[in-house]
Amino acid sequence: MSDGNETHAAQLLAAAERGDVHGVVALIQAGADVGVCDHRNRTAVTIAAFSGHAEVVTELIAAGADINAQDDERYNAVLSCGVTGDVEVLRAVLRGNPDLRIRNKYGGIAIIPAAERGHVALVRELLDRTEIDVDHVNDLGWTALLEAVMLGDGGAAHVEIVRLLLKGGADRSIADPEGRTALDHARERGHVEMVALLEAPRGVAS
Incomplete structure (x- = not known):
């Protein structure tokens, strides 16, 4: 991975966590890998789901994010909803047809x-x-x-x-x-x- 792509990846994870929809979209358009993971193997879509950002979840799913990917603790986007109780996020996740x-x-x-x-x-x-x-x-x-x-x-x-x-x-x-x-x-x-x-x-x- 090039330095540019590494930077985009780190920025995407950070934008997903803070709920920066416009930032996420811009980074995707710039070529950021929506499958990138953090040090805990959390993908951007799992981070966004846990952080309560339904719009970001929607954009990541539309860009091809793997909605079923599990992190080191075996959480993924839909399982995070069971923990947080966030119905809006769940609705966004369900549009990605999770398993x-x-x-x-x-x-x-x-x-x-x-x-x-x-x-x-x-x-x-x-x-x-x-x-x-x-x-x-x-x-x-x-x-x-x-x-x-x-x-x-x-x-x-x-x-x-x-x-x-x-x-x-x-x-x-x-x-x-x-x-x-x-x-x-x-x-x-x-x-x-x-x-x-x-x-x-x-x-x-x-």
Whole structure:
């Protein structure tokens, strides 16, 4: 890579992080490689997604950025949305047709960290606009439903996520490696509203 290209690459990564749409476009037009990575193997599109810059994500996708590329910690653009809960960025990422089956370092897909962190709008968006596997089990043996109950605080956001997951067809019978279901965990934690949702006949909770 020439010094000029190296400079463009570094500038592209920096522009993506700060959300400089015009700068990103200018650098792409000047020949910057949209597949360039930083020291953590994060591409510009992953950096832009994590930083909350939907317009930059859109421009990078249009320029041919690999939306599925994972960094050293196995994050990519769509998996970053599960962490940040940024719906606008998710919508931009989805226009790039990401592979929603790609797993993070815990073996999970985007809906699992979103459920754990209480990102109601993002969970809703994934369920409404994609065919994401609502019953995906990560390497810990947990689904989005289990994580919403086990790792959530039992508050309004996590209750709503449990409702959305059930409405989206989540299998409440899936148990963790110790054989405990989401209902078992909700009862143990005294999450009354979650218990009511999980005890209701299928279809009633929605």
